[in-house]
Amino acid sequence: MVIHLLFFASILVVAQSNNNSNATSATVHPLNTQPLSHGAGDTYIFNPQLPPRSLSSSKKFEGSSDLVSLRYHMGPVLSSPINIYLIWYGHWASSQQLLIKDFLLSISTFNHRGAPSPSVSDWWRTVSLYTDQTGANISRSILIAGEYSDHLYSHGTHLTRLSIQQVIGTAVKSKPFPVDHKNGIYLVLTATDVTVQDFCRAVCGFHYFTFPSMVGYTLPYAWVGNSGKQCPEVCAYPFAVPGYMGGGGPGALRPPNGDVGVDGMISVIGHELAELSSNPLVNAWYAGEDPTAPTEIGDLCEGLYGTGGGGGYIGQVTRDKGGRTYNLNGRRGRKFLVQWIWNPIVKACAGPNALD
Numbered sequence: 001m002v003i004h005l006l007f008f009a010s011i012l013v014v015a016q017s018n019n020n021s022n023a024t025s026a027t028v029h030p031l032n033t034q035p036l037s038h039g040a041g042d043t044y045i046f047n048p049q050l051p052p053r054s055l056s057s058s059k060k061f062e063g064s065s066d067l068v069s070l071r072y073h074m075g076p077v078l079s080s081p082i083n084i085y086l087i088w089y090g091h092w093a094s095s096q097q098l099l100i101k102d103f104l105l106s107i108s109t110f111n112h113r114g115a116p117s118p119s120v121s122d123w124w125r126t127v128s129l130y131t132d133q134t135g136a137n138i139s140r141s142i143l144i145a146g147e148y149s150d151h152l153y154s155h156g157t158h159l160t161r162l163s164i165q166q167v168i169g170t171a172v173k174s175k176p177f178p179v180d181h182k183n184g185i186y187l188v189l190t191a192t193d194v195t196v197q198d199f200c201r202a203v204c205g206f207h208y209f210t211f212p213s214m215v216g217y218t219l220p221y222a223w224v225g226n227s228g229k230q231c232p233e234v235c236a237y238p239f240a241v242p243g244y245m246g247g248g249g250p251g252a253l254r255p256p257n258g259d260v261g262v263d264g265m266i267s268v269i270g271h272e273l274a275e276l277s278s279n280p281l282v283n284a285w286y287a288g289e290d291p292t293a294p295t296e297i298g299d300l301c302e303g304l305y306g307t308g309g310g311g312g313y314i315g316q317v318t319r320d321k322g323g324r325t326y327n328l329n330g331r332r333g334r335k336f337l338v339q340w341i342w343n344p345i346v347k348a349c350a351g352p353n354a355l356d
């Protein structure tokens, strides 16, 4: 789907049914469950087929990676250790904040006992395969360097793409929230009652960079909204699925942490962080000839979470005895379901839970 706005590139397009048959090489086992072989007693691997997202689907990448011409456009990637600054916009429960922070901190949790494989840090390894023109890889070190709570909705309960930059401007002007124009990225997370231009209709999140005229600096940032009340079947898919299948079709999957909106956001946050890191100024890694509507390393694998995905299947993921579905382990025993990322070496979508 092409988003027509000139300077809002790098958008997570909501409507895409991925049928990249070269994404994986294993056989698809429709709705088949098989016990995990290595002693994980109560968990199963399965590959559910779900109804498509409610918006019309794009067939851009159907069939073959021959169509994918991901290219490097000579700009920087985030090769220094990454400092994330979180802006919580609106009302957030601290349990929701902890869940999102556990996901972000899991990216740099390398200790196997801290997070067994397949882990979030294994997943980020695919992102770290991208380099800049000096050969420097994207950093595997990510820390939460600051948080700002805009619980009084300083710019109202409806945000536009430009007013999100004003939200960042307000946050960086407040002490002690710093402007980190060397290693900082800014992540604006909006609560369930905040509407955002194009949210649900065309996007679930996006990334870009701020304008000096708005914020005083050029800072890479991303926005992701909690879709829990507004459009979970679009942006928290597959934890909510469109209702038109009636009772006859397959149902939604149970989220790993029991929060449809926030568990759904986590895959979108992963998608945006991967793209922000590989294309922070929208002049590094993307496919397509149009830099105002680039197709980036997360877009290429949207909706794909495991081996055998595509054509309505999400790929082989794990389900525990409570029905919770996930594909990655994080710190503190957390589980997450996060989409795969395009691997530039094998030229296919990849993730650490691949079965082959």
Ligand SMILES: *[C@@H]1O[C@H](CO)[C@@H](O)[C@H](O)[C@H]1NC(C)=O
Residues within 6 Å of the ligand: 019, 021, 062, 063, 064, 310, 311, 312
């Ligand atoms: C997915 O792509 C393959 C190969 O192009 C094709 O055979 C298959 O029918 C497609 N499936 C769907 C659901 O479009």
Ligand SMILES: *[C@@H]1O[C@H](CO)[C@@H](O)[C@H](O)[C@H]1NC(C)=O
Residues within 6 Å of the ligand: 021, 022, 064, 065, 066
């Ligand atoms: C995709 O897979 C098909 C069938 O295995 C193969 O013939 C084709 O060369 C592959 N395309 C790419 C780009 O790897």
Ligand SMILES: *[C@@H]1O[C@H](CO)[C@@H](O)[C@H](O)[C@H]1NC(C)=O
Residues within 6 Å of the ligand: 128, 129, 130, 131, 137, 344, 345
């Ligand atoms: C850096 O990227 C190159 C090229 O993708 C890859 O071969 C190498 O393994 C990466 N190094 C690290 C430390 O990730």
